[in-house]
Amino acid sequence: MRKLIRHRxxxxxxxxxxxxxxxxxxQIVTLLLYLAKKLxxxxxxxxxxxxxxxxxxxxxxxxxxxxxxxxAFPEKSDEEVSEIxxxxxxxxxxSMAEYVFLDELFDFDPDNPDAGTVEIAGxxxxxxxxxxxxPVIIFTAHTGNFEILPIAAxxxxxxxxxxxxxxxxxxxxxxxxxxRLTAKGHLVPSRAGAAWVLAGILDNxxxxxxxxxxxFARGPTIEFLGREATANPLTAKLARQYNCDIHPARCxxxxxxxxxxxLQDALELPRNESGAIDVLExxxxxxxxxxxxxxxxxxxxxxxxxxxxxxxxxxxxxxSV
Numbered sequence: 456m457r458k459l460i461r462h463r464x465x466x467x468x469x470x471x472x473x474x475x476x477x478x479x480x481x482q483i484v485t486l487l488l489y490l491a492k493k494l495x496x497x498x499x500x501x502x503x504x505x506x507x508x509x510x511x512x513x514x515x516x517x518x519x520x521x522x523x524x525x526x527a528f529p530e531k532s533d534e535e536v537s538e539i540x541x542x543x544x545x546x547x548x549x550s551m552a553e554y555v556f557l558d559e560l561f562d563f564d565p566d567n568p569d570a571g572t573v574e575i576a577g578x579x580x581x582x583x584x585x586x587x588x589x590p591v592i593i594f595t596a597h598t599g600n601f602e603i604l605p606i607a608a609x610x611x612x613x614x615x616x617x618x619x620x621x622x623x624x625x626x627x628x629x630x631x632x633x634x635r636l637t638a639k640g641h642l643v644p645s646r647a648g649a650a651w652v653l654a655g656i657l658d659n660x661x662x663x664x665x666x667x668x669x670x671f672a673r674g675p676t677i678e679f680l681g682r683e684a685t686a687n688p689l690t691a692k693l694a695r696q697y698n699c700d701i702h703p704a705r706c707x708x709x710x711x712x713x714x715x716x717x718l719q720d721a722l723e724l725p726r727n728e729s730g731a732i733d734v735l736e737x738x739x740x741x742x743x744x745x746x747x748x749x750x751x752x753x754x755x756x757x758x759x760x761x762x763x764x765x766x767x768x769x770x771x772x773x774x775s776v
Contacts, residue, residue, distance in 0.1 A: 488555050496556040497712045500549045507548025511541040520544075520758040527680040528753070542754030546708070550600050560714075561606045573603070574709075577718035580702065581611035584718075590657035590699040594690050596668035596745045597757035599706030599714060605664060607716050616656045617664035618649055650689060657697045664704075665690050668745045668756075670764050677739050680746055684763045691737035694724065698732065703744050708755055 491499040511517050520540040528536070553560060562571035565578075575581075584591055593608075593615060595601050608615040653663045671687035679686070694701050700721035707715045722744070725736035749756045 484551070488551070491552045492555045496553075496559055500552045500556070500712065503552035504545040504549035508541045508545035511544035514544055516759040517544065519761065523758045523762060524753070526682055526763065527749070539753050540758065543756070543758050546755055547757070547759070550602070553600055554602070557602060557606060560600075561603055561610065563607065563610060565611075572713045573607070573716060574713070575607065575716045575718075577716075577720075578611070580718040580720065581608065581613055584662060584702070585611055585613045589660050590697045591662045591702065592657075592690055592694055592699060593662060593664045593702045593704050593718070594667045594741060595664065595704045595706075596666060596748060598748050598752065598755045599708050601666070601706050603706055603714060604704050604716060607718075608662075608664075613662060615662045615664045616653070618653060618666065650693075653689075653693060654696070657693060657699065663693070667741050668762070669760055670762055672764075675735055675738060677735075677742055679742050679762065680749065682763050684742075686738050686742055688734050688738045690741060691732065691734040694737065695732035695734055701737070701741070703741075705748055707752060 491503065493499075494502070507514075517540060520543055521536050524531070524536045524539050528539075531539075561573055563573040563575060564570055568574065568578075584593075593604075595604055605615050605617045653665070656663050667687060667690055669687065670685050672685060674685045674687050676683050677686045678684070690701060693699075701724065702721050703717075703719040705717050705719075707717070709715055722737075722740060725733045725740065727733045
């Protein structure tokens with residue numbers, strides 16, 4: 456009994472400590488975003504990137520990033536791996552600073568497409584999807600500043616509801632969500648019931664956007680960057696349910712603080728003998744597209760998650776006879 460009480464007390468204090476830590480981190484991030492807003496967008500984001508690269512070795516998950524990069528690119532030297540890891544943290548820091556400038560950063564003018572900081576490849580696809588009838592799914596990954604993609608869609612009058620995963624820090628999640636709420640684009644937090652929200656959008660012939668490049672413990676095992684990994688089959692399942700197209704889309708950072716947004720042609724989806732979309736093979740196809748993106752611009756992908764984490768085997772409960 457005493458042990459139980461002692462454990463409960465420890466758990467209560469640990470929970471309070473975590474809450475305090477999360478609150479403190481959120482306050483620091485809020486202050487940094489406030490200071491970032493005081494500077495011009497390009498100067499602010501450039502400073503953030505330099506700090507991210509400089510401080511990378513002492514930042515959380517730097518070692519995990521290096522481990523992940525080494526697993527994906529065993530042929531690269533330690534120096535090359537470290538450079539990619541530093542670049543990743545620079546990219547993350549720059550992306551966070553860009554939260555407060557999202558609408559400002561997207562300055563694409565359809566009448567003068569080469570004048571701004573954003574260039575778009577696949578404008579015809581934006582127009583085609585805008586004028587379509589019926590549901591469609593657009594997927595992307597944590598590459599470049601993927602937050603700009605829904606804004607680009609809205610600029611072309613393509614209304615996309617995007618699913619995103621909020622940070623585990625609830626205070627930080629609230630702050631970043633406010634920063635993400637721009638004048639354009641719609642967001643759905645990835646939590647219980649989110650799939651039903653997306654299904655409702657597709658039921659009405661809408662367009663949904665999904666991030667597809669994180670581990671999913673209950674998903675199928677596929678090969679990703681040369682190693683086994685679990686994947687989220689949601690995109691493929693929704694495509695089969697509504698028999699709709701899937702379009703890849705990505706954001707690529709370019710030199711000089713510029714971006715290239717790509718809305719690619721619909722994938723040729725594999726089907727089973729009955730003609731229905733094959734969920735497993737489609738999930739593999741989607742992840743192979745992301746794999747190509749990562750290999751092309753490794754610094755611009757989020758290496759800070761354990762993408763190759765394998766689910767723990769479930770313990771069987773033995774009933775007494």
